[in-house]
Amino acid sequence: MSKVKNLQDLKKMRDELKGKISLREKSDHPESMVQIKVSMATCGIASGARDTMNYMIDELDSQAIDAVVTQTGCMGYCYAEPTIEVTLPGEKPVVFGHVNTKKASEIIEKYIKNGELVDGIIPDSYETIDGK
Amino acid sequence: MARFKNHILVCGGTGCRASESEAIAVNLKRSIDENNLENDVQVVRTGCFGFCEKGPVVKMVPDNTFYVHVTPDDAEDLVLEHLIKGRKVERLLYVDPETKEHVSDSKHMDFYKKQIRIALRNCGFINPENIDEYIARDGYSALGTILDEMTPEEAIKVVKDSGLRGRGGGGFPTGLKWEITLKSESEQKYVVCNADEGDPGAFMDRSILEGDPHSVLEAMAICGYCIGADAGLIYIRAEYPLAIKRLKIAIEQARDYGLFGKDIFGSGFNFDVEIRYGAGAFVCGEETALIHSMEGLRGEPTVKPPFPSVSGYKGKPTNVNNVETFANIPAIFLKGADWFRKIGTEKSPGTKVFALAGKVNNVGLIEVPMGTTLREVIFDIGGGIKGGKKFKAVQTGGPSGGCLTVNHLDLPIDYDSLIASGSMMGSGGMIVMDEDDCMVSMAKFYLDFTVEESCGKCSPCRIGNKRLYELLEKITLGKGDEGDLTRLRNLANVIKDTALCGLGQTSPNPVLSTMDNFPEEYEAHVKESKCPAGQCRALMQYVIHPKLCTGCTLCARVCPVDAISGDKKMPHFIDTSICIKCGACMDKCKFGAISIQ
Numbered sequence: 001m002s003k004v005k006n007l008q009d010l011k012k013m014r015d016e017l018k019g020k021i022s023l024r025e026k027s028d029h030p031e032s033m034v035q036i037k038v039s040m041a042t043c044g045i046a047s048g049a050r051d052t053m054n055y056m057i058d059e060l061d062s063q064a065i066d067a068v069v070t071q072t073g074c075m076g077y078c079y080a081e082p083t084i085e086v087t088l089p090g091e092k093p094v095v096f097g098h099v100n101t102k103k104a105s106e107i108i109e110k111y112i113k114n115g116e117l118v119d120g121i122i123p124d125s126y127e128t129i130d131g132k
Numbered sequence: 133m134a135r136f137k138n139h140i141l142v143c144g145g146t147g148c149r150a151s152e153s154e155a156i157a158v159n160l161k162r163s164i165d166e167n168n169l170e171n172d173v174q175v176v177r178t179g180c181f182g183f184c185e186k187g188p189v190v191k192m193v194p195d196n197t198f199y200v201h202v203t204p205d206d207a208e209d210l211v212l213e214h215l216i217k218g219r220k221v222e223r224l225l226y227v228d229p230e231t232k233e234h235v236s237d238s239k240h241m242d243f244y245k246k247q248i249r250i251a252l253r254n255c256g257f258i259n260p261e262n263i264d265e266y267i268a269r270d271g272y273s274a275l276g277t278i279l280d281e282m283t284p285e286e287a288i289k290v291v292k293d294s295g296l297r298g299r300g301g302g303g304f305p306t307g308l309k310w311e312i313t314l315k316s317e318s319e320q321k322y323v324v325c326n327a328d329e330g331d332p333g334a335f336m337d338r339s340i341l342e343g344d345p346h347s348v349l350e351a352m353a354i355c356g357y358c359i360g361a362d363a364g365l366i367y368i369r370a371e372y373p374l375a376i377k378r379l380k381i382a383i384e385q386a387r388d389y390g391l392f393g394k395d396i397f398g399s400g401f402n403f404d405v406e407i408r409y410g411a412g413a414f415v416c417g418e419e420t421a422l423i424h425s426m427e428g429l430r431g432e433p434t435v436k437p438p439f440p441s442v443s444g445y446k447g448k449p450t451n452v453n454n455v456e457t458f459a460n461i462p463a464i465f466l467k468g469a470d471w472f473r474k475i476g477t478e479k480s481p482g483t484k485v486f487a488l489a490g491k492v493n494n495v496g497l498i499e500v501p502m503g504t505t506l507r508e509v510i511f512d513i514g515g516g517i518k519g520g521k522k523f524k525a526v527q528t529g530g531p532s533g534g535c536l537t538v539n540h541l542d543l544p545i546d547y548d549s550l551i552a553s554g555s556m557m558g559s560g561g562m563i564v565m566d567e568d569d570c571m572v573s574m575a576k577f578y579l580d581f582t583v584e585e586s587c588g589k590c591s592p593c594r595i596g597n598k599r600l601y602e603l604l605e606k607i608t609l610g611k612g613d614e615g616d617l618t619r620l621r622n623l624a625n626v627i628k629d630t631a632l633c634g635l636g637q638t639s640p641n642p643v644l645s646t647m648d649n650f651p652e653e654y655e656a657h658v659k660e661s662k663c664p665a666g667q668c669r670a671l672m673q674y675v676i677h678p679k680l681c682t683g684c685t686l687c688a689r690v691c692p693v694d695a696i697s698g699d700k701k702m703p704h705f706i707d708t709s710i711c712i713k714c715g716a717c718m719d720k721c722k723f724g725a726i727s728i729q
Contacts, residue, residue, distance in 0.1 A: 003388075003389060006397050006398040007273070007277065014268060014270065017265070027193045039218075054137075068194045069137070072218045073217060
């Protein structure tokens with residue numbers, strides 16, 4: 001085990017270890033970061049939602065974008081799987097359909113980073129109890 | 133390093149562990165492995181979440197779903213439904229008692245809404261047995277920064293500026309205590325952590341040590357640097373095995389990382405701690421008694437001065453602080469004294485952890501800013517009184533404190549307001565009582581505790597408290613007279629004025645405060661031989677209402693002492709001279725014909 005010899009050692013160590021609990025830190029303040037829900041019901045998984053989710057987690061992490069990626073149940077858009085719902089801080093949720101890794105990359109580059117909307121938006125037609 | 137997409141936080145506090153939370157964690161892990169999710173999902177055993185009433189508690193991250201009353205059999209469903217299918221397991225969600233709706237996110241629960249967690253900041257968040265998680269939460273960086281950049285005087289100034297006061301009950305300014313110890317000249321000084329939590333119903337210190345032991349260790353090292361001590365001692369009662377185990381692990385890890393030992397952070401400062409076990413005596417929470425106990429002597433207090441800051445352990449200057457006080461220290465240095473001062477009230481900055489217990493819906497561990505009202509604590513966070521009964525009183529400060537009534541519900545809680553209203557902060561136990569609780573019996577319960585725990589050194593406490601107890605006993609048996617009330621009050625005041633240490637000086641408080649707040653209850657006992665709350669057995673009478681009794685004979689058959697007589701299909705009668713008041717007849721009666729008078 002490495003010994004902490006000075007404050008710099010500790011700070012370096014802390015930065016390396018941050019990743020271990022960042023998921024918990026983020027879930028404590030979800031409203032301040034990008035929230036992404038990936039629809040992971042049977043239809044979503046069959047259409048490749050797991051790949052999409054893994055890709056988004058890795059990509060957002062490597063670009064150091066503060067985001068919480070969670071899985072959720074069927075959103076009902078089985079014709080457009082994989083579907084994801086993206087909520088930018090202070091914005092209304094936007095649902096995207098047919099999100100493969102290529103689409104995911106486009107969503108990250110355009111919508112998440114710059115707020116530009118991209119094709120494939122499913123107009124929201126429901127209310128959730130979370131909004132109450 | 134594996135990058136987990138989900139963390140499952142399982143409460144590993146004593147309460148939840150007693151309800152098999154360890155088996156839940158094991159089953160979760162097994163189910164995760166069976167479904168090949170071991171690289172995606174991490175199971176973490178954390179410290180106490182505070183919501184003990186609903187334990188065992190399991191929290192899913194990152195979606196923040198809070199599951200309550202989980203059993204080991206539920207583990208598989210959590211994995212299959214929540215993790216794999218992404219559906220919340222509704223039957224395990226918290227149900228809001230008012231709206232009857234399921235609440236999944238803990239942030240939307242009334243229990244958590246008004247809390248600010250400083251001392252408990254890592255409880256229920258990190259794995260207390262893993263120093264890495266503490267370091268990732270900025271652990272030990274307060275210590276590192278102080279050693280790198282501050283003189284002891286500068287560091288003490290931060291603590292003084294923060295206005296932090298001792299959380300063990302006395303409320304003495306922590307920074308001032310440190311300063312006095314620094315100024316006491318000696319080659320050897322000691323830092324002592326008082327983890328001898330003795331109040332009945334209090335478990336905040338235990339929970340902090342179980343949930344975040346490193347924060348206390350780090351603070352002890354900071355204190356050591358500030359006062360010029362290289363040795364720390366933790367005095368903990370042997371009846372806290374889990375806290376001791378986690379402390380030992382934490383100390384080992386800190387030593388391995390070079391955060392304890394010689395030349396910490398290359399600063400030349402040495403520090404290490406030892407654990408000392410107490411046998412669980414209430415008086416040993418008093419600092420001089422605690423020190424004697426650590427020295428291997430009888431746990432008896434001595435007169436102050438000299439204060440431990442001047443002459444303490446082995447006659448050397450010793451700084452004694454409580455667990456919760458220490459737990460606040462790293463946060464104060466990380467965020468600044470000004471930040472701390474903005475929380476709480478002017479004279480009592482910061483937060484206080486309370487162990488909420490008794491007849492309240494949400495029993496648990498809570499941390500609220502000083503100045504929060506009792507109403508907010510009991511009705512908003514605590515969810516009100518169990519069974520829709522009426523609130524009667526709340527006992528704060530344990531056996532040394534007093535009771536507060538409906539009139540005090542809107543009192544902002546801090547050290548001074550509680551003293552002014554005849555109670556005290558104490559270590560933070562809060563026992564809520566409803567209309568069925570008899571105040572005389574309550575005072576008797578605490579006196580029983582004090583009599584048991586008195587060390588016997590001074591006569592006011594040893595003999596006086598015993599006599600107080602006997603008077604209360606007489607009253608609850610219905611044998612008291614009005615003169616007893618005067619005697620009770622006089623004796624209580626004498627003990628208060630003459631006892632040697634805090635234990636004796638405060639032991640009459642429950643008697644005096646109940647006499648002040650509920651005089652009519654004492655009078656009912658002595659004048660009418662009645663217990664208005666219906667709790668004092670000797671004063672109760674079971675009676676059968678002749679109009680409601682159908683003469684079914686069931687009561688006569690269950691009565692263990694044959695006190696009930698009567699012919700079939702005719703109203704029955706209880707002979708109160710034989711009745712032992714066991715209540716069996718009342719439980720059995722199908723017609724509600726038996727009542728207590």
